[in-house]
Amino acid sequence: MAHRALQAWVDEVAGLTKPAAIQWCDGSESQSARINELLVAGGEFIRLDPAKHPNSFLARSDPRDVARVEDRTFICSRETADAGPTNNWQAPAEMHATLRTLLSGSMQGKTLYVVPYIMGPPGSPLSKVGVELTDSPYVVANLRIMTRMGSVALERLGDDGEFSKGIHSVCRLDPAERYISHFPDENLVISVNSNYGGNALLSKKCFALRLASVLARDEGWLAEHMLILCLTDPQGRKTYMTAAFPSACGKTNLAMLVPPQRYSDAGWKVETIGDDIAWLKFGADGRLYAINPEAGFFGVAPGTSYRTNPNAMFACRENTIFTNVALRSDQTVWWEGIGGPPPENLVDWRGEPWTLDSKTPAAHPNSRFTAPARQCPCISPEWEQPEGAPISAVIFGGRRSSVMPLVYQALSWQHGTYLGATMSSERTAAAAGKVGELRRDPMAMLPFCGYHMADYWRHWLEVGRRGGERMPGIFHVNWFRKDAAGAFFWPGFGESIRVLKWIAERCRGEGAAVETPIGWLPPPDALDISDLRIERTAVESLLRVDRAEWQAEVADRESWLARFGEKLPPELKAENDALRSRLQ
Ligand code: O2Y
Ligand code: MN
Secondary structure: OOOHHHHHHHHHHHHHHOOOEEEEOOOOHHHHHHHHHHHHHOOOEEEOOOOOOOOOEEEOOOOOOOOOOHHHEEEOOOOHHHHOOOOEEOOHHHHHHHHHHHHOOOOOOOEEEEEEEEEOOOOOOOOEEEEEEEOOHHHHHHHHHHOEEOHHHHHHHOOOOOOEEEEEEOOOOOHHHOEEEEEHHHOEEEEEOOOOHHHHOOHHHHHHHHHHHHHHHHHOOEEEOOEEEEEEOOOOOEEEEEEEOOOOOOHHHHHOOOOOHHHHHHOOEEEEEEOOOEEEEEOOOOOEEEEOOOOEEEEEOOOOOOOOOHHHHHHOOOOOEEEOOEEOOOOOEEOOOOOOOOOOEEEOOOOOEEEOOOOOOOOOOOOEEEEEHHHOOOEOOOOOOOOOEEEEEEEEEOOOOOOOOOEEEOOOHHHHHHHHHOOEEEOOOOOOOOOOOEEEOHHHOOOOOOOOHHHHHHHHHHHHHHHHHHOOEEEEEOOOOEOOOOOEOOOOHHHHHHHHHHHHHHHOOOOOOEEEOOEEEOOHHHOOOOOOOOOHHHHHHHOOOOHHHHHHHHHHHHHHHHOOHHHOOHHHHHHHHHHHHHHO
16 A cells, blocks of 8 residues: 555554454446345345346445434534534544444444545545445445545555544444544544444545535635536526525436426426535636535435436436345335325335335335445536536525525625524434424535534635625525415425526526515516416415515524624624614
């Protein structure tokens, strides 16, 4: 190994965890096939029907290990104030001592896999290298889909390249001893006692968001929980947009939007660059350019169907790992919302027989498909472009049954930062907490910001000052406003292209808008809804700004911002005060 620091670190971790063997992952087809076979032989993978799902597998996690665990996720910065009020903090020395005990001998009898990977296109100046040391072949198989893994990353590292470190050990999967611990000052994550998703695939939330947000702060860029898409109009003009929504607000569906027939016939197109994470840096022309650091999708299965998201369904047809979905007797997969009636007999996500009389879902609500992005029919031909995509619009959004209009535009970057800082969503049944309760989730980064949230907002404001006139426009959308009977006003899915169209027009300095106390709104006629079966009154309701409702919203935002005390950038307090006076 030419990279002495990497070799020394591998030796040190092996000295502590005592694996029976060490295997360097090269990313090759042959090594991947061997690891998949090993997983099949060990019963951790079930091979799916090779005709219907070539090279695809079903995995089942421990039933106590089925989702990210925010209460067991720690930011171990030097001072508690560096982590801020929205993160769990523990002193680095204390956390290192706890983890050292848990890791001591934890890989005995197992193989330690060394997984070097690149986040971002291999030739891109925006990309970064990570290395995960793991005793889980399941994690290796997933990382091979989610990242550019193996020799390509070692080549980029050379003899002395910088890399982010991840140590992962399955240990005993004990939830009480589960720790997802980040050490921003060491560019290091250590994860123990989980083998699921965001807790174990350390490239994703741990590196590409929590650690990267700290690197981004220090290096003058943005690491964001955002999809990236390209909207092409009939004239062939492309508008690149990023969007940040909290979980369960349809981010993957928007990234892979299928335009309604009239739109596609006219030449409109939506192409995906990423569905979850965006890294945004300034280009030589002073604009912000975004790359998707990932190479795959870790998508929620339930609710995904050929009706709701055909692109995702095609993406996960082959070379895919399904986790915690149900198994049909023909060795294909099933989940709630896949379309059509449930089969009479299934094996559920726990491996138990499931019938139509069963009282529990056949697939776990957080069951997933890990699929290569390149297999998505609507993947943009530019998705691996080294320079990234020049972003014209940043969209924030949430699930709000009232108050928030369908779409509006921020008055400035500072006002847009305030919109992001105060954005919120109502809890769904899939999330912990009371259904319908409002949770503030700034920039959809609440569980993913690796430092003090108020310092993160300050960084956003600084980036905006640096970019000046060249910064993207900031917008807010809400697909979830309801009428008095509890029905959604907006049809959503592909029809949301009508909103993207207005956003693109605004970015070009076109598109009618009226200034309201909350920002720029489209007058009803500015939205192309002529062929949409929606009442004019519904459109007016979707775009209504109710002063009394907004005054209550401002008061609630004031208490939210007050949580950040002295650290709150004065610009954000000023924006809240200005909104309150505009509403009077
Ligand atoms: O539960 C998990 O470990 C997965 S969470 C996840 C996966 C893909 C994309 N986004 C998320 C998220 O929680 O935002
Ligand atoms: Mn996400």
